[in-house]
Amino acid sequence: MSPRFSRRDFTKFSLAASAAMLAGVRGAAAATPKGEPIRIGVLHSLSGTMAISETTLKDVILMLVELQNRKGGVLGRPLEAVVVDPASNWPLFAEKARQLLAVDKVASVFGCWTSVSRKSVLPVFEELNGILFYPVQYEGQECSRNVFYTGAAPNQQAIPAVDYLLSADGGGAKRFALIGTDYVYPRTTNQILQNYLKSKGIADADIMVNYTPFGQSDWQTIVSQLKAFGSAGKKTAVVSTINGDANVPFYKELGAQGISATDIPVMAFSVGEEELAGMDTKPLVGQLAAWNYFESIDSPANKSFIKEWHDYTKNPKRTTNDPMEASYIGFNLWVQAVEKVGSTDHDKVIDAMVGLKQANLTGGTAQVLPNHHITKPVYIGEIQDDGQFNVVWQTPKEVPGMAWSPYVPETKNLIGDWTRPVSCGNYDTVKKACLGAKHG
Amino acid sequence: MAEFAMSGPAALSGRKMRNGVRGIFAAVLLSLLFIQPHNARADEDVFAGLATTQFNTIASSVDQIAQQGGPRALPVLRALADRKLFATREGDGLFIRTDSGWEDARSGASATPDEETLRPVRVNNRVRLAVAAAEAELELVSGTPAERQASAMLFYQRHDPAMLPAIDKALSKTDDVTLKNTLQDARAAALLSPGAPVSDAQAQQQAVAKLKAAGGLDARGVLAQASTSEALDPATRKAAEAAVSSIDFKLKLWGFGQDAFYGLSLGSVLLLAAMGLAITFGVMGVINMAHGELMMIGAYTTWLTQKAVLSVAPALGSFSLVLAIPAAFLVCGALGIVIERGLIRFLYGRPLETLLATWGLSLILQQVIRSLFGPTNVAVTTPPWLSGSFHLGGIEVTIDRLAIMIFAVVVMAGLMLVLRRTPLGLEMRAVTQNRRMAALMGIRTARVDALTFGLGSGIAGLAGVAVSQIDNVSPNLGQSYIIDSFLVVVFGGVGNLWGTLAAAATLGVGGKALEPLVGAVSGKILLLVLVILYIQRHPRGMFPLRGRGVES
Numbered sequence: 001m002s003p004r005f006s007r008r009d010f011t012k013f014s015l016a017a018s019a020a021m022l023a024g025v026r027g028a029a030a031a032t033p034k035g036e037p038i039r040i041g042v043l044h045s046l047s048g049t050m051a052i053s054e055t056t057l058k059d060v061i062l063m064l065v066e067l068q069n070r071k072g073g074v075l076g077r078p079l080e081a082v083v084v085d086p087a088s089n090w091p092l093f094a095e096k097a098r099q100l101l102a103v104d105k106v107a108s109v110f111g112c113w114t115s116v117s118r119k120s121v122l123p124v125f126e127e128l129n130g131i132l133f134y135p136v137q138y139e140g141q142e143c144s145r146n147v148f149y150t151g152a153a154p155n156q157q158a159i160p161a162v163d164y165l166l167s168a169d170g171g172g173a174k175r176f177a178l179i180g181t182d183y184v185y186p187r188t189t190n191q192i193l194q195n196y197l198k199s200k201g202i203a204d205a206d207i208m209v210n211y212t213p214f215g216q217s218d219w220q221t222i223v224s225q226l227k228a229f230g231s232a233g234k235k236t237a238v239v240s241t242i243n244g245d246a247n248v249p250f251y252k253e254l255g256a257q258g259i260s261a262t263d264i265p266v267m268a269f270s271v272g273e274e275e276l277a278g279m280d281t282k283p284l285v286g287q288l289a290a291w292n293y294f295e296s297i298d299s300p301a302n303k304s305f306i307k308e309w310h311d312y313t314k315n316p317k318r319t320t321n322d323p324m325e326a327s328y329i330g331f332n333l334w335v336q337a338v339e340k341v342g343s344t345d346h347d348k349v350i351d352a353m354v355g356l357k358q359a360n361l362t363g364g365t366a367q368v369l370p371n372h373h374i375t376k377p378v379y380i381g382e383i384q385d386d387g388q389f390n391v392v393w394q395t396p397k398e399v400p401g402m403a404w405s406p407y408v409p410e411t412k413n414l415i416g417d418w419t420r421p422v423s424c425g426n427y428d429t430v431k432k433a434c435l436g437a438k439h440g
Numbered sequence: 441m442a443e444f445a446m447s448g449p450a451a452l453s454g455r456k457m458r459n460g461v462r463g464i465f466a467a468v469l470l471s472l473l474f475i476q477p478h479n480a481r482a483d484e485d486v487f488a489g490l491a492t493t494q495f496n497t498i499a500s501s502v503d504q505i506a507q508q509g510g511p512r513a514l515p516v517l518r519a520l521a522d523r524k525l526f527a528t529r530e531g532d533g534l535f536i537r538t539d540s541g542w543e544d545a546r547s548g549a550s551a552t553p554d555e556e557t558l559r560p561v562r563v564n565n566r567v568r569l570a571v572a573a574a575e576a577e578l579e580l581v582s583g584t585p586a587e588r589q590a591s592a593m594l595f596y597q598r599h600d601p602a603m604l605p606a607i608d609k610a611l612s613k614t615d616d617v618t619l620k621n622t623l624q625d626a627r628a629a630a631l632l633s634p635g636a637p638v639s640d641a642q643a644q645q646q647a648v649a650k651l652k653a654a655g656g657l658d659a660r661g662v663l664a665q666a667s668t669s670e671a672l673d674p675a676t677r678k679a680a681e682a683a684v685s686s687i688d689f690k691l692k693l694w695g696f697g698q699d700a701f702y703g704l705s706l707g708s709v710l711l712l713a714a715m716g717l718a719i720t721f722g723v724m725g726v727i728n729m730a731h732g733e734l735m736m737i738g739a740y741t742t743w744l745t746q747k748a749v750l751s752v753a754p755a756l757g758s759f760s761l762v763l764a765i766p767a768a769f770l771v772c773g774a775l776g777i778v779i780e781r782g783l784i785r786f787l788y789g790r791p792l793e794t795l796l797a798t799w800g801l802s803l804i805l806q807q808v809i810r811s812l813f814g815p816t817n818v819a820v821t822t823p824p825w826l827s828g829s830f831h832l833g834g835i836e837v838t839i840d841r842l843a844i845m846i847f848a849v850v851v852m853a854g855l856m857l858v859l860r861r862t863p864l865g866l867e868m869r870a871v872t873q874n875r876r877m878a879a880l881m882g883i884r885t886a887r888v889d890a891l892t893f894g895l896g897s898g899i900a901g902l903a904g905v906a907v908s909q910i911d912n913v914s915p916n917l918g919q920s921y922i923i924d925s926f927l928v929v930v931f932g933g934v935g936n937l938w939g940t941l942a943a944a945a946t947l948g949v950g951g952k953a954l955e956p957l958v959g960a961v962s963g964k965i966l967l968l969v970l971v972i973l974y975i976q977r978h979p980r981g982m983f984p985l986r987g988r989g990v991e992s
Contacts, residue, residue, distance in 0.1 A: 051815055052914065052916075169566055211960070212961065213961050216960060217911045217912075218709070220702040220841070220952070224702075227657060228657060230657075231658065231660050245912045245916065245920075252909075253838075253910075255827065261565055262568050262572065263597075275817075278816055278914065280820075286568055390563070392495070
């Protein structure tokens with residue numbers, strides 16, 4: 001155990017520059033690529049509340065850089081990762097992004113986790129014409145020319161998940177509790193879901209919405225409210241957008257009050273393998289999660305990715321998760337685009353991205369769409385007692401990501417299309433007009 | 441499904457047909473089994489469905505296994521639920537993984553299948569539900585009294601009309617009053633559920649009355665559904681509606697008790713978190729920002745103890761928590777003494793420097809733990825004897841929370857005893873009330889300071905043990921408790937343990953009373969505003985210390 005952590009935390013503690021040098025030296029040691037290195041930025045929190053999730057993504061990008069350099073780099077030149085630590089501090093994200101783009105002149109940036117951090121860096125990327133690969137599932141309603149959204153949009157996670165709960169296999173739920181942490185992602189997602197459920201004939205009285213503060217640790221009242229809500233004689237399901245640390249006490253309280261997945265299933269959008277690693281999953285067996293990737297999916301690409309990850313981290317127990325796959329897809333798409341245009345010029349790369357295809361880790365293909373989202377398969381997994389997910393349902397083919405939700409009245413006519421002649425992130429298909437510079 | 445429609449009795453698996461025929465069918469089969477218990481020809485191979493990959497086929501196969509009964513039904517179903525049932529990738533071979541090897545699912549004979557060709561039988565919630573129902577159906581006939589009661593309870597909660605024949609059969613066979621009562625509730629619930637056989641108005645109203653008497657959320661669910669069901673007599677619907685509002689009223693009254701329990705439970709967590717601080721900050725006057733990290737280390741000690749016990753004596757694993765209590769106290773107490781001797785004693789009388797130094801210390805401790813054990817949560821399991829809940833009237837009491845309440849009271853009483861009845865306590869009080877006088881009396885004040893700080897830190901460790909049962913155990917654990925701890929101590933009155941108790945209970949009950957009214961987010965804000973207003977009027981808290989020593 002200890003070598004892994006001491007090594008990782010050493011990296012975390014060391015300055016951004018030295019981490020970058022470390023990566024550079026590693027690249028040089030393999031030494032086929034030559035010439036001036038191409039720099040890419042890694043903008044993930046390495047300290048603060050989000051470090052628990054984002055540190056892993058930093059490690060993934062460093063691993064991918066190492067693998068790419070071993071394969072000969074990009075355009076024959078080595079890649080060099082510039083790692084900065086925005087420290088879970090949203091304004092600091094914007095400052096660090098500016099530093100990466102203006103001072104370090106990176107060719108692209110891989111970063112952000114929370115929507116608020118993405119909103120914070122968005123003006124910087126648009127002003128300095130940078131490229132950001134955003135690898136986390138999010139609430140949609142955004143389409144910037146400078147961002148590639150490789151995580152799921154709501155129609156690639158939330159909507160199929162609710163469809164599953166409505167289906168016979170999912171229990172045929174007729175009543176829904178939408179429980180979330182109080183910030184932009186749960187609120188937007190729940191607004192979309194409420195409208196969607198109504199369009200499926202679910203009455204207002206059968207939808208309960210509840211928000212809790214970040215880090216909520218006492219769930220007694222809310223779980224008993226759920227229990228009461230579930231006793232109206234209709235099959236009830238919970239859709240959880242609870243974030244981060246608050247999940248463990250929530251599931252523990254469900255267990256303590258004797259609610260099992262067969263009584264009231266909980267469908268989570270933010271609980272992955274990494275979060276389960278800290279939980280005793282026996283009381284959670286059968287609880288659900290919707291993602292575009294699960295570690296347990298049996299495909300050759302996934303197997304070799306997991307093996308590379310274990311080798312890189314020197315820890316055979318490290319889990320893999322959905323945002324890691326999204327980082328993998330984003331990184332490889334960027335490499336493809338650069339190789340295609342033979343340059344790291346931002347405008348050329350952005351234009352070359354649309355239409356590119358990259359095999360994902362679960363046996364399908366991710367294709368970049370004109371709205372800078374990608375196609376993704378959707379999986380529903382049930383938690384097992386070993387902390388892994390067992391896939392019980394999946395979409396027959398990849399679902400194209402939609403930037404704007406058709407279930408929100410203000411955005412139902414909007415599309416994003418960054419190819420000519422439209423070249424607009426919020427094009428109104430009824431008015432046949434671009435609504436202008438504000439895309440988020 | 442399609443494969444199944446071909447095969448004999450299974451063709452009846454259409455739900456409606458099955459409901460009607462199921463009882464007779466089961467009875468016939470049972471009688472067949474009694475005559476020829478091992479006649480392979482009489483029992484259709486109902487197990488074959490398990491070897492498919494379709495969830496609905498597996499679920500209906502489970503139903504059929506339950507109907508057919510037989511000696512292999514329960515072992516196979518249990519293996520399925522535990523994910524120990526494997527099917528061959530080709531054909532319909534089924535094997536159960538046992539501790540020593542494999543056995544054939546159909547016969548129970550030990551077997552040596554080629555493991556390469558096996559895959560686990562798929563399970564989802566639908567299959568799990570079918571297995572639970574099937575197990576209940578089988579155990580109701582052949583289980584121990586406790587299993588029968590649990591099965592009857594499950595029948596009640598499921599209220600599936602298809603279970604009616606099984607319920608009637610069990611009713612005719614039992615003399616146990618409790619079991620009979622539960623079964624009658626289950627029967628009433630099933631009669632009112634959709635798909636129940638047509639019954640007369642009188643029977644329906646009896647069922648409504650039975651459920652009304654049973655009360656509780658399960659009865660409410662059935663009645664609420666019955667009050668809108670077209671299949672029932674209009675008078676029944678009306679009675680059901682009345683019963684729902686009667687149950688709702690009772691639930692509302694019990695709800696106050698339930699909120700009080702939640703409040704006291706939250707209060708006891710706050711009390712545990714604040715008690716150590718009440719010593720270090722309240723009694724000694726040290727603004728200890730690393731208090732939360734001492735709790736975090738207590739929680740990690742619990743985790744380590746659990747790991748150690750599991751590796752040395754796995755059988756005692758569920759009692760590791762008992763061992764963790766002294767371990768956490770000693771580890772955190774010793775750490776506290778080191779902190780006091782190494783850092784805090786140089787800073788007495790300089791509150792700002794103490795605040796900064798202990799805050800820095802808290803960051804160091806967090807990072808040390810992060811480097812040693814990783815940034816992610818570690819899993820502290822809740823032992824079986826602390827899991828679950830029981831009903832006290834209409835109040836649901838969760839056992840882990842109850843244990844924490846009792847633990848908080850015991851720690852509080854122990855702390856009081858130490859302070860009031862031991863020489864160490866006397867010295868502590870003497871030193872904090874008048875340091876120079878105490879020194880002149882021959883008390884080694886430096887030693888007392890170290891021990892007092894150690895005591896406060898040890899209690900923080902105990903709080904960590906409790907918190908590990910209900911919250912994340914991660915390097916960030918302390919941060920979420922430090923603010924609440926200071927709030928409780930200041931609100932209660934610095935230096936007064938009874939004040940800490942009163943403040944913890946007030947904040948807990950107040951918070952839980954507000955939460956259902958205005959929601960968790962606004963409830964928390966409102967509570968903080970109220971506390972601020974209170975502190976403005978009463979800067980020394982609810983129970984201020986009085987006397988000459990206070991002003992200095």
